Amino acid sequence: MVSNDPFETVRWVWKNGELIRFEDASVHVLTHALHYGSGWFEGIRCYETQRGPAVFRLQDHMKRLVASCKIFRAELPFSVDELCQAAIETIDANEYKECYVRPIVFRGFGSLGVNPLNNPIETFVAVWPWGKYLGEEALEQGVDACVSTWRRLAPSGFPAAAKATGTYLNSQLIKMEAIIGGYAEGIALDEAGHLSEGSGENLFLVSEGVLLTPPRVSSILPGITRSTILTLAKDLGIPVRRGRLPRAMLYTCEEAFFTGTAAEVTPIRSVDRIPVGDGKPGPITRRLMTAYLDMVHGRRPDPHHWLTYCPPAAVARSESESVEVRS
Numbered sequence: 277m278v279s280n281d282p283f284e285t286v287r288w289v290w291k292n293g294e295l296i297r298f299e300d301a302s303v304h305v306l307t308h309a310l311h312y313g314s315g316w317f318e319g320i321r322c323y324e325t326q327r328g329p330a331v332f333r334l335q336d337h338m339k340r341l342v343a344s345c346k347i348f349r350a351e352l353p354f355s356v357d358e359l360c361q362a363a364i365e366t367i368d369a370n371e372y373k374e375c376y377v378r379p380i381v382f383r384g385f386g387s388l389g390v391n392p393l394n395n396p397i398e399t400f401v402a403v404w405p406w407g408k409y410l411g412e413e414a415l416e417q418g419v420d421a422c423v424s425t426w427r428r429l430a431p432s433g434f435p436a437a438a439k440a441t442g443t444y445l446n447s448q449l450i451k452m453e454a455i456i457g458g459y460a461e462g463i464a465l466d467e468a469g470h471l472s473e474g475s476g477e478n479l480f481l482v483s484e485g486v487l488l489t490p491p492r493v494s495s496i497l498p499g500i501t502r503s504t505i506l507t508l509a510k511d512l513g514i515p516v517r518r519g520r521l522p523r524a525m526l527y528t529c530e531e532a533f534f535t536g537t538a539a540e541v542t543p544i545r546s547v548d549r550i551p552v553g554d555g556k557p558g559p560i561t562r563r564l565m566t567a568y569l570d571m572v573h574g575r576r577p578d579p580h581h582w583l584t585y586c587p588p589a590a591v592a593r594s595e596s597e598s599v600e601v602r603s
């Protein structure tokens with residue numbers, strides 16, 4: 277019987293420079309990050325390609341992780357290259373052809389005051405199999421979204437550019453409200469009432485044939501998928517504009533979609549029960565979705581060197597034996 281537990285096949289986790297067993301990858305209850313949200317992380321995907329497992333935009337994700345730590349004065353003892361190597365090693369050790377990669381840096385067990393400066397910095401990289409984030413049908417049919425009553429945090433109070441664990445309390449409010457209301461995802465406005473992003477995705481609209489996306493000043497996480505889509509759109513000759521967008525454009529645009537490492541390119545078919553366009557994924561969304569999926573699976577040229585292929589050892593092993601399930 278196939279198990280639904282995505283963690284069942286995980287055997288190794290990378291911790292502060294070495295691989296440890298999955299069972300040993302736990303932390304103390306007085307970990308600073310558990311009490312005060314003092315952690316920074318990434319979500320990365322490794323895809324199966326004809327040349328073996330390949331990690332998409334690994335360097336860019338690790339650069340963002342380093343930047344997130346810098347904003348919060350967390351002295352990360354690993355370089356971007358070392359973090360990339362750690363991710364490859366962990367995928368390799370677990371022998372995955374395709375997986376999600378979760379590096380996390382946090383303030384560990386030490387003192388428990390709000391002042392975090394003396395707590396140790398812990399760095400982990402975990403990997404596990406992860407399917408479609410917003411459901412199997414989402415990519416084909418699109419999802420129903422709502423505008424959240426919760427706003428994104430104002431830039432004067434919180435740096436949206438940092439992918440910090442604490443920020444995801446705001447994301448959870450947005451997500452829970454959406455799910456309980458019968459929607460797949462919520463769209464948050466920024467503090468001024470302009471469109472911002474989903475709880476875990478960036479937002480794109482198509483209006484009069486132009487691809488539109490909220491700017492960084494609208495409290496968005498500068499998504500790596502967002503940047504990929506902007507580049508692919510340029511390559512495909514689709515006009516693009518980054519700029520503040522009013523809420524009402526959600527109801528009048530021809531197409532809308534979410535982007536994110538987990539969500540990939542997910543069409544939005546309705547917002548607040550109003551159909552987006554004719555309620556089906558539109559032609560520009562489809563073109564970009566196909567280009568994105570071809571890119572991440574190594575099916576189109578990679579002029580930007582976005583794919584990092586895992587070492588041949590891992591490929592050979594993963595082809596010759598299936599992943600052993602932990603007992």
Ligand SMILES: Cc1ncc(COP(=O)(O)O)c(C=O)c1O
Pocket residue numbers: 319447473474475476477478496497498499500501502535536537538
């Ligand atoms: C709040 C938020 N916005 C946007 C994104 C999309 O970012 P990326 O494309 O780098 O995965 C994410 C995903 O991590 C997110 O959590």
